[in-house]
Amino acid sequence: MNRRVLRRAAVPVAALSLVLTACGGQDEGSGGTGDGGSSDGGSSDSESLSGEIVTDGSSTVQPLTQVAGELFKEEQPDVNVSVGTSGTGGGFEKFCIGDTDISNASRPIDEEDEVPVCKKNGIEFTELQVATDALTVVVSSENDFVECLTTEELATMWAPEAEKKVTTWDQVNPDFPSEPLELFGPGTDSGTFDYFTDEINGEEGASRADYNASEDDNTIVQGVSGSPNAIGYFGFSYFEENSDSLKALEIDSGDGCVAPSAEAAQDGSYTPLARPLFVYPATSAVEDKPQVAAFLDFYAANNAEIAEAAKFIPLNEDQTTELQDMTSELTGS
Amino acid sequence: MASIGSIATAPLKARRAGDHSGTSIGFLIALWLAMAFAVIALVTLLVTTFLDGYPRLDGRLFFDYSSLVIPERAGARAAILGSLLVIITTALMAIPLGVAAAIYLEEFADERRWYNRLIEVNLQNLAAVPAIVYGLLTAGFALTIGLERRVVLTGAIALALLILPVIIITTREAMRAVPAEIRQGSLALGATPLQTVWKQTLPSALPGVATGTILALSRALGEAAPLLLLGGLVFVSYDPNGLLSGFTTLPIQIFNWTGRPEDAFQEVASAAIIVLLGLLLLMNALAIVIRNRYQRSW
Numbered sequence: 298m299n300r301r302v303l304r305r306a307a308v309p310v311a312a313l314s315l316v317l318t319a320c321g322g323q324d325e326g327s328g329g330t331g332d333g334g335s336s337d338g339g340s341s342d343s344e345s346l347s348g349e350i351v352t353d354g355s356s357t358v359q360p361l362t363q364v365a366g367e368l369f370k371e372e373q374p375d376v377n378v379s380v381g382t383s384g385t386g387g388g389f390e391k392f393c394i395g396d397t398d399i400s401n402a403s404r405p406i407d408e409e410d411e412v413p414v415c416k417k418n419g420i421e422f423t424e425l426q427v428a429t430d431a432l433t434v435v436v437s438s439e440n441d442f443v444e445c446l447t448t449e450e451l452a453t454m455w456a457p458e459a460e461k462k463v464t465t466w467d468q469v470n471p472d473f474p475s476e477p478l479e480l481f482g483p484g485t486d487s488g489t490f491d492y493f494t495d496e497i498n499g500e501e502g503a504s505r506a507d508y509n510a511s512e513d514d515n516t517i518v519q520g521v522s523g524s525p526n527a528i529g530y531f532g533f534s535y536f537e538e539n540s541d542s543l544k545a546l547e548i549d550s551g552d553g554c555v556a557p558s559a560e561a562a563q564d565g566s567y568t569p570l571a572r573p574l575f576v577y578p579a580t581s582a583v584e585d586k587p588q589v590a591a592f593l594d595f596y597a598a599n600n601a602e603i604a605e606a607a608k609f610i611p612l613n614e615d616q617t618t619e620l621q622d623m624t625s626e627l628t629g630s
Numbered sequence: 631m632a633s634i635g636s637i638a639t640a641p642l643k644a645r646r647a648g649d650h651s652g653t654s655i656g657f658l659i660a661l662w663l664a665m666a667f668a669v670i671a672l673v674t675l676l677v678t679t680f681l682d683g684y685p686r687l688d689g690r691l692f693f694d695y696s697s698l699v700i701p702e703r704a705g706a707r708a709a710i711l712g713s714l715l716v717i718i719t720t721a722l723m724a725i726p727l728g729v730a731a732a733i734y735l736e737e738f739a740d741e742r743r744w745y746n747r748l749i750e751v752n753l754q755n756l757a758a759v760p761a762i763v764y765g766l767l768t769a770g771f772a773l774t775i776g777l778e779r780r781v782v783l784t785g786a787i788a789l790a791l792l793i794l795p796v797i798i799i800t801t802r803e804a805m806r807a808v809p810a811e812i813r814q815g816s817l818a819l820g821a822t823p824l825q826t827v828w829k830q831t832l833p834s835a836l837p838g839v840a841t842g843t844i845l846a847l848s849r850a851l852g853e854a855a856p857l858l859l860l861g862g863l864v865f866v867s868y869d870p871n872g873l874l875s876g877f878t879t880l881p882i883q884i885f886n887w888t889g890r891p892e893d894a895f896q897e898v899a900s901a902a903i904i905v906l907l908g909l910l911l912l913m914n915a916l917a918i919v920i921r922n923r924y925q926r927s928w
Contacts, residue, residue, distance in 0.1 A: 349876070351780070351876065353780070353861060353863075356864075356889075359864060359865070360698050360890075362865075363696075363698050363864075363865040364698050364699055366865065366867055367695075367697055367698065367699050367867065368699065370867050377866075377867060377868035377876075378865070378867045378868075379780070379863045379865065379866045379867070379868075379876040380863060380864060380865035380866075381780060381861045381862065381863045381864065382864050382886070383861045387861070391779070391861065396778055396779070396780075513888070513889050514889065514891065515888070515889065515891065518891070534891055535891045537891075538891035538892055538893075539891065606698065606699045607698060608891075
């Protein structure tokens with residue numbers, strides 16, 4: 298335990314000196330004098346490690362693990378971290394045959410299709426939630442008739458039955474003008490699409506097909522900001538980077554309109570579009586490779602900074618405690 | 631050669647200059663427009679890319695790794711080294727295999743045998759197969775022999791398969807252009823068929839072989855699809871250091887950067903595109919130099 302406290306104290310100093318100072322980091326409360334803020338980021342309390350850490354999986358979670366890898370390299374320059382983006386499913390496929398040490402996932406592992414493969418190959422794993430994403434429904438900042446949508450209205454708009462039928466805004470809600478409805482969204486290979494359709498339309502993958510689909514979220518940004526009648530959805534960070542040309546809609550799931558924000562996603566009021574993001578370390582990798590264990594400790598201890606730098610919503614206090622407890626149990630530190 | 635060419639085209643050109651019929655002029659304008667469209671599109675693309683990327687064309691781009699923490703410091707070091715390593719490995723596999731296959735088909739294979747004809751037809755078709763299919767093929771192959779998919783060797787196998795048909799076809803054409811008299815002379819002086827190929831035909835065909843090979847390799851250098859399918863890594867915090875090391879390449883890195891929301895990544899992606907274009911131009915220039923310098927005429 299002592300070791301972890303020490304590391305917790307030393308690491309944020311190193312990490313913060315790297316993360317933009319402008320972020321106004323709020324997490325150095327753990328205090329301890331540590332061994333001072335040496336700018337080289339080296340920490341004297343842990344032995345120097347080497348070897349590889351291989352991760353793959355969701356392209357949504359990739360920035361998070363990449364940032365963790367970048368910051369970890371400051372502390373352990375000889376550890377080689379690599380991150381792939383085969384998608385959540387593709388990542389688990391490699392993970393369950395033992396190709397990767399850690400799998401990034403924007404949804405939990407599938408009990409029916411994926412877990413049995415892992416079992417067959419003797420791969421044990423732990424599910425760790427490392428951040429939260431708020432799927433954000435956006436319109437152009439020129440749009441002046443909509444501020445808030447209920448989940449039913451979203452379903453009316455995106456349901457498979459709406460295809461070729463719901464084509465104007467007043468069909469969604471009579472209060473809206475009879476302007477054409479221009480829909481933009483991620484393509485069917487995306488975890489974001491899976492999550493949105495599951496939560497809004499009640500079934501994963503169930504969506505109308507006559508919308509402008511793109512795997513590149515920047516295309517959705519351009520499409521939506523180009524027309525006052527357009528609407529689309531994607532991860533929170535793409536809205537944050539484009540908040541001057543886009544307007545995020547509030548979502549009403551029955552308890553009033555809630556705007557997407559870090560606070561609303563953390564306290565659970567932004568439902569149902571706040572989603573957890575996971576990493577799955579393989580138990581064998583943690584046990585056999587000290588660099589993987591150290592990386593996970595680092596990931597858990599610096600979770601807030603990592604999430605912030607990767608532009609995700611950090612975990613709330615309970616979730617952070619859970620992550621750190623699960624990690625220390627796993628790595629035995 | 632040159633003289634035959636000028637004789638053949640001279641009357642055509644003369645007629646064009648003298649023909650002032652409406653259809654003829656209209657057709658000429660259509661041709662000009664088509665060319666102008668292609669050139670303008672290309673120039674616009676090059677200029678905007680260059681303007682976007684120029685400020686980031688600095689030491690960081692070449693010596694730093696990609697970074698999300700500080701996008702302004704992101705560099706393409708791992709991608710540049712990865713691209714070079716993969717292309718060299720690809721060349722080492724594809725060139726000997728491709729040239730050897732071409733020598734067999736052109737000099738030794740009996741075209742009356744059905745299997746040789748089958749190979750011929752297949753080669754032509756394979757050259758047109760989409761790159762992603764080679765990625766799938768290699769993924770299956772790697773899984774079967776237990777090779778990891780994200781390593782340099784696997785990526786190079788995919789790219790080597792991709793360009794093999796092109797190398798074989800261009801090598802064959804280069805060898806076909808060597809006059810039969812050269813071979814006959816060599817054989818008449820007592821050389822064996824193998825010596826003839828090795829000492830006469832192949833050296834004479836070398837400029838053509840080199841040109842075709844370099845153009846094929848530059849295609850491989852610009853490919854992202856098969857490598858992405860193999861699980862190409864988008865973040866590598868180290869220099870690729872062997873055939874079994876993980877890697878990323880310039881096209882993969884550019885693809886990943888352009889998908890990011892931050893403007894800084896659009897800039898560094900443009901800078902990386904300039905580097906990739908520079909590499910491609912360099913390779914194509916090399917092909918032209920080799921061709922002009924070593925080409926023989928009979």
